[in-house]
Amino acid sequence: MNWSWMLPPSFSTVSGDIDGIYMVILWITGIIFFITEALLFYFIFKYRHKEGRKAAYDHGSTKMEIAWTMVPLVIVLWISVVSKGVWDTVKVDVPPAGLEIIVTGKQFEWTVTYPGPDGALGTSDDFETLNELHAPEDEAVVITLRSEDVLHSFFLPEMRIKQDAVPGRDITVWFEAIQPGDYTIGCAELCGIGHTTMGGTLTVYTAADFQAWSSSQAQQQQP
Amino acid sequence: MSTIEQEMVHAAEGGHHDDHELPFIRKYIFATDHKMIAKQFLFVSLFFLVIGGLLAMMMRWQLGYPGEPMPGGMMLPDAMMAPTPDGAIMLPEFYNSLVTMHGTIMIFFAIMPLLVGLFGNLLIPLQIGAEDMAFPRLNMISFWLAVPAGILMLASFAVEGGAAGSGWTSYAPLSASGEWTGVYLGQQLWLASLTILGFSSLVGAVNYITTVINMRAPGMTWFRMPLPTWALFVTAILILLAIPVLAGALIMLLFDQTIGTGFFRPEVGGEPLLWQHLFWFFGHPEVYILILPAMGIASEVLSNRARKPIFGYHSMVMAIIGIGFLGWIVWGHHMFMSGMNPLLGTSFMISTMAIAVPSAIKTFNWLATIWKGDLHLDSPMLYALAFVSMFIIGGLSGIFMASSPVDIYIHDTYFIVAHIHYVLFGGSLFAIFAGITFWFPKMFGRMMNETLNKVHFGLTIVLYNMVFWPMHNLGVQGMMRRIYDFTQYEYLAPLQPMNQFISISVFLLVAAQSVYAFNFFWSIFRGEKASNNPWDSNTLEWTVPSPPPHGNFPEMPVVYRGPYEYSSPESETDFYPQTKPPSKPPVQELIPEPVTPTPEGF
Numbered sequence: 001m002n003w004s005w006m007l008p009p010s011f012s013t014v015s016g017d018i019d020g021i022y023m024v025i026l027w028i029t030g031i032i033f034f035i036t037e038a039l040l041f042y043f044i045f046k047y048r049h050k051e052g053r054k055a056a057y058d059h060g061s062t063k064m065e066i067a068w069t070m071v072p073l074v075i076v077l078w079i080s081v082v083s084k085g086v087w088d089t090v091k092v093d094v095p096p097a098g099l100e101i102i103v104t105g106k107q108f109e110w111t112v113t114y115p116g117p118d119g120a121l122g123t124s125d126d127f128e129t130l131n132e133l134h135a136p137e138d139e140a141v142v143i144t145l146r147s148e149d150v151l152h153s154f155f156l157p158e159m160r161i162k163q164d165a166v167p168g169r170d171i172t173v174w175f176e177a178i179q180p181g182d183y184t185i186g187c188a189e190l191c192g193i194g195h196t197t198m199g200g201t202l203t204v205y206t207a208a209d210f211q212a213w214s215s216s217q218a219q220q221q222q223p
Numbered sequence: 224m225s226t227i228e229q230e231m232v233h234a235a236e237g238g239h240h241d242d243h244e245l246p247f248i249r250k251y252i253f254a255t256d257h258k259m260i261a262k263q264f265l266f267v268s269l270f271f272l273v274i275g276g277l278l279a280m281m282m283r284w285q286l287g288y289p290g291e292p293m294p295g296g297m298m299l300p301d302a303m304m305a306p307t308p309d310g311a312i313m314l315p316e317f318y319n320s321l322v323t324m325h326g327t328i329m330i331f332f333a334i335m336p337l338l339v340g341l342f343g344n345l346l347i348p349l350q351i352g353a354e355d356m357a358f359p360r361l362n363m364i365s366f367w368l369a370v371p372a373g374i375l376m377l378a379s380f381a382v383e384g385g386a387a388g389s390g391w392t393s394y395a396p397l398s399a400s401g402e403w404t405g406v407y408l409g410q411q412l413w414l415a416s417l418t419i420l421g422f423s424s425l426v427g428a429v430n431y432i433t434t435v436i437n438m439r440a441p442g443m444t445w446f447r448m449p450l451p452t453w454a455l456f457v458t459a460i461l462i463l464l465a466i467p468v469l470a471g472a473l474i475m476l477l478f479d480q481t482i483g484t485g486f487f488r489p490e491v492g493g494e495p496l497l498w499q500h501l502f503w504f505f506g507h508p509e510v511y512i513l514i515l516p517a518m519g520i521a522s523e524v525l526s527n528r529a530r531k532p533i534f535g536y537h538s539m540v541m542a543i544i545g546i547g548f549l550g551w552i553v554w555g556h557h558m559f560m561s562g563m564n565p566l567l568g569t570s571f572m573i574s575t576m577a578i579a580v581p582s583a584i585k586t587f588n589w590l591a592t593i594w595k596g597d598l599h600l601d602s603p604m605l606y607a608l609a610f611v612s613m614f615i616i617g618g619l620s621g622i623f624m625a626s627s628p629v630d631i632y633i634h635d636t637y638f639i640v641a642h643i644h645y646v647l648f649g650g651s652l653f654a655i656f657a658g659i660t661f662w663f664p665k666m667f668g669r670m671m672n673e674t675l676n677k678v679h680f681g682l683t684i685v686l687y688n689m690v691f692w693p694m695h696n697l698g699v700q701g702m703m704r705r706i707y708d709f710t711q712y713e714y715l716a717p718l719q720p721m722n723q724f725i726s727i728s729v730f731l732l733v734a735a736q737s738v739y740a741f742n743f744f745w746s747i748f749r750g751e752k753a754s755n756n757p758w759d760s761n762t763l764e765w766t767v768p769s770p771p772p773h774g775n776f777p778e779m780p781v782v783y784r785g786p787y788e789y790s791s792p793e794s795e796t797d798f799y800p801q802t803k804p805p806s807k808p809p810v811q812e813l814i815p816e817p818v819t820p821t822p823e824g825f
Contacts, residue, residue, distance in 0.1 A: 001693070001720050001721045001724060002696060002700060002717070002718070002721065003693070003696055004696065004699070005695070005696065005699055006699070007632070007699055008699075008700060008701065008714075017628070018628045018629060018631060018632060021626055021628055021629055022623065022629045022632070025622055025623050025626060025629060026623075028622075029619040029620070029622055029623070032615075032619060033615065033616065033619055036586065036590065036615050037612060037615060039590055040590060040593075040608065040611060040612055040615075043590065043593045043594050043596075043598075044593070044598060044600070044608060047529070047593060047594070047595060047596045047597065047598045048598050048600055049597055049598055049599045049600065053597045054597060054790060054797070055529060055530040055531040055595065055596045055597040055789060055790040055797065056531060056595035056596070056790070057531075057532065057789075057790045057791055057792060058531065058532065058534070058595065059532050059534070059535075059536065060532075060534045060535035060536070060537075060538070060588070060591070061535075064535075064587075064591065065535050065538045065584065065588075068583060068584060068587040069538075069580060069583075069584055072579060072580050072583040072584075073577070073580050076576035076577065076579050076580065076622070076625075077573075077576065077577075079576060079622065079625075079626055080572055080573045080576045080626075083572060083626040083627055083628050083629070084569050084572070086628040087565070087568060087569060087572070087627045087628045088565075088569075090628060090631060091565035091568065091627075091631075092565050092566060107403065149396070149403060150394075150396050150397040150403050151394050151396070151397060151495060153560060153635060155635075155703070157632070157701040157714070160631055160632050161631065162560050162631050162632065162634055162635070163560055163562070164560050164561050164562050165562075166489075166495055166496060166561070166562045167396060167489040167490070167495065168489030168490075168493075168494070168495070169489075169496075169562055171562045184701075184712060184713070184714050186701075186703060186712060187703075188560075188634070188635040188636070188703045189394070189635060190319065190322070190389065190390050190394070190397070190705040191397060191403075192319075192397060192403050192404055193315045193316050193319065193388075193404065193405065194315070195315075195319075195705070195706065195707065196315060196706050196707040196708045196709070196711050197711055199711060199712055
C-alpha cells in the first residue's frame with residue numbers, strides 16, 4: 001500500500017510548476033496540521049478535569065483575533081498569487097502550436113484527428129486514431145477538445161492535464177511532453193455505463209520518430 | 224395586529240393546551256409541536272443514514288473486490304446484479320446508481336434534515352425562549368413534504384432502468400435524457416423528489432427566520448443568542464436564497480427529460496454549463512448549510528464542557544455571517560475544469576481562498592476555548608473535539624483544490640472524495656453525534672449510556688480515519704472518483720490493496736454504528752432519568768423540564784446575559800444561567816431589553 005503524499009512522476013513542461021505548488025501547499029498545510037492538532041491534544045491532556053480545577057473566565061482577545069485573521073489571509077493570498085501564474089500558463093496563455101489536433105469524446109471512446117501531410121486540419125488528408133494519442137516530444141500539442149454526446153473529462157495524469165469536454169463547445173487544451181514513452185489517457189467525468197472503460201494511451205515520440213509514424217499513418221489511411 | 228402577530232398569538236394559545244387533550248394522531252403523526260417534529264426528523268434521517276451507509280458498503284464491495292460476486296447479491300434483482308454460478312456480480316449501471324444515491328441520500332435526506340430539521344426545530348424555540356415556531360402548522364407541512372420526497376427517492380430503485388445514475392450533481396446532458404444512461408423514470412423521480420424536498424426546506428427556512436427575528440424572549444438580544452441558533456439562523460437564510468435556484472434548475476431539467484425542452488441539451492441549442500452554474504450556485508451554499516449548524520453545535524458543547532466562555536463570541540458570529548456571505552461567490556471552484564472561461568477561474572480561486580479565513584478564525588477560537596478550561600471529557604465533548612480535529616483536516620485539504628493549478632490534477636479524484644468526507648462525516652456527522660448525545664436528555668428525558676458512547680466514539684474515530692485518510696493517497700496517485708472498475712487502468716491496478724483496506728474498514732465502521740443505534744433506542748426507554756439541566760448549562764432550554772411540556776416555558780423567561788458565562792466570578796457555581804437575575808445590583812448593560820424584542824440589536 002502506498003501511503004505517500006508525493007505525486008507520481010510527471011512529464012510535461014508545466015507539470016513541474018503544478019507539482020511545485022502542490023509541494024508548497026503540502027508543506028504549509030502539513031505544518032499547520034501538526035501544530036493545531038498537537039495543540040488540541042496538548043490542551044485536552046493538560047486541562048482535563050481534575051478535582052479543584054477552575055476554568056479561566058476569559059471572553060477572548062481582539063489582538064489574537066486580528067492575528068489569526070491576518071496570518072491565514074496573507075498565507076492564502078500568497079498561495080493564490082503563486083497559483084495564478086501557473087494557472088495562466090496552463091489554461092490561459094496557449095503557446096504557438098507545434099502540432100494541432102482534435103480530440104473528440106463520445107460514449108465511450110476518444111477519437112483523435114491529426115492534420116495530414118499538409119499540416120492543416122479540416123482537409124481531406126486528415127487521419128484519425130481511436131483511443132490513442134500520438135505526439136512528438138518538446139512540441140506544444142494544441143488540442144481542440146470536443147464531445148459528441150455528454151460531458152467527458154480528458155485526463156492525462158502524467159502530463160497534469162485535465163479538461164472537461166462539453167458538447168457544443170470547442171475547448172482549447174495544450175501540453176508539451178518532455179520525454180518519449182507511453183502514458184495514460186483517462187476519462188475523469190462520469191459519462192455513463194461504460195465510463196470506466198473510456199481509457200487510452202498517449203504515446204510520445206522523438207521528433208523524428210513522430211514524423212515517421214505520422215507519414216506512415218497518413219499513407220495507410222489515404223482514401 | 225399584523226398577520227404574523229396573529230399567528231404568534233394563535234401559536235401561543237395553542238401552546239397552552241395540555242398534552243393529553245391532543246389525540247394520538249395530532250401528537251405523534253401530524254404534530255405541530257416543534258419538539259415532536261424535531262424527533263420525527265431525527266428518526267426519519269437516522270433511517271436514511273442507515274440506507275446511505277448500506278449503499279456505501281455495496282459501492283465499497285465493488286471497489287475493494289472489483290468484479291467479484293457480492294455476498295448477498297443474489298437477493299438483488301437482475302437489473303442490479305449479474306447472476307453467475309458463483310454469485311451475483313454488480314453491474315456498472317447499478318454502481319452508478321449507488322454513487323448517485325449514496326451522495327443524494329446522505330446529503331439531502333440524512334445530514335441536512337439532521338442538522339436543520341432536527342436541531343433547527345429542537346433548538347431555535349427553546350434557546351430563544353419561544354413557545355413554539357412562529358408557524359407551527361407550516362412546520363408540520365415541512366416535515367410532511369419531506370416524507371413523500373423520501374419515498375419517491377427510495378421508490379426510484381424499483382422502477383425500470385433503476386435509480387438515477389448520473390451522480391449526485393446530475394450533470395447535464397448525461398442527466399437530461401435517458402438515452403445516455405438508460406435511466407428514464409429513475410432520473411425523473413430523483414428530480415421530482417428533490418423538488419418536493421426543496422419546498423420542505425423552504426417552508427422550514429421561512430419559519431426559522433421569522434421565529435428568530437420575532438419571538439426572542441425579553442432580554443434575548445442578538446448577541447445573547449447561543450451559537451447553534453445563530454448558525455441555524457444564517458443557515459435558514461442560505462436555504463431561503465439557495466433552494467429556489469435549485470428548484471428552478473431541477474424543474475428545467477425535468478422538462479428536458481420529459482417534454483423535450485432544451486435548456487441543457489446542446490443538440491437543441493441548450494447549454495450544459497448552465498446546469499453546472501445553477502447547481503453549484505445552490506450547491507456551494509449547501510455545503511455551508513451542512514457545516515454551519517455543526518459549527519454551532521460544536522461551539523456550544525465545547526464551551527459548556529470546558530466550563531469556559533466561548534473564546535471570541537462576536538468573532539464567531541461574524542465568521543458565521545462571513546462564511547454565509549462568501550459562500551455565494553465561490554461556486555465556480557467546482558468548475559475549474561468545466562470549460563468556463565479560465566480567467567473566471569482566477570477570481571473564483573481568490574474568493575475560495577478567502578473563505579478559508581473565517582474557517583481558520585473559528586478553529587483557533589475553538590482551540591482557545593479549551594485552553595485553560597476545565598475539560599469534562601464525556602462523550603458529547605469527545606465528539607465535539609473530534610469535530611474540531613477532523614474539520615482541521617478537511618479545511619486544510621480544501622486549500623489544495625482551491626489552488627486551481629493543483630486542482631487540474633486532483634479534480635474528480637479520490638482526493639475530493641476524502642475532502643468532502645472529512646468535512647461532512649468528520650465534521651458534520653461528529654457534530655451531530657455530539658448534538659444528539661448532548662440534547663438527548665432534553666428530547667427524551669433520559670441520558671444516553673456513557674460507556675457505550677465512549678466505545679462507539681473510540682471505534683468510530685479510528686475506523687473513520689482508516690476509511691478516509693487513505694483516500695487522499697488514492698487521489699494523489701490519480702485514482703478517479705465514480706469509477707466502476709479502476710483496475711481497467713493499468714496505473715491504478717496497484718492501488719487495489721489500499722482499496723481493499725478501505726472497504727474492510729468501511730464494513731467495520733458501519734458495523735460499529737450499531738453500538739450507537741443500540742444505545743440510542745435502549746436509552747430512550749431504559750436510560751438514567753435526566754434532570755432539567757444535566758450539563759450545568761446556561762442556555763434557556765435547560766431551565767425547563769426534560770422533556771419540556773407543550774408550550775415549553777411555563778412563564779416567559781427573561782434573559783440577563785450571554786449564553787457562555789461559565790466560571791464567572793459573579794456566580795457561586797461554575798455556570799450562570801441566562802435567566803438568573805444578577806446577584807449584584809444591575810449595571811446599565813445588564814438591564815433586559817424591552818419586552819417586545821426587535822431586530823435592532825443586529
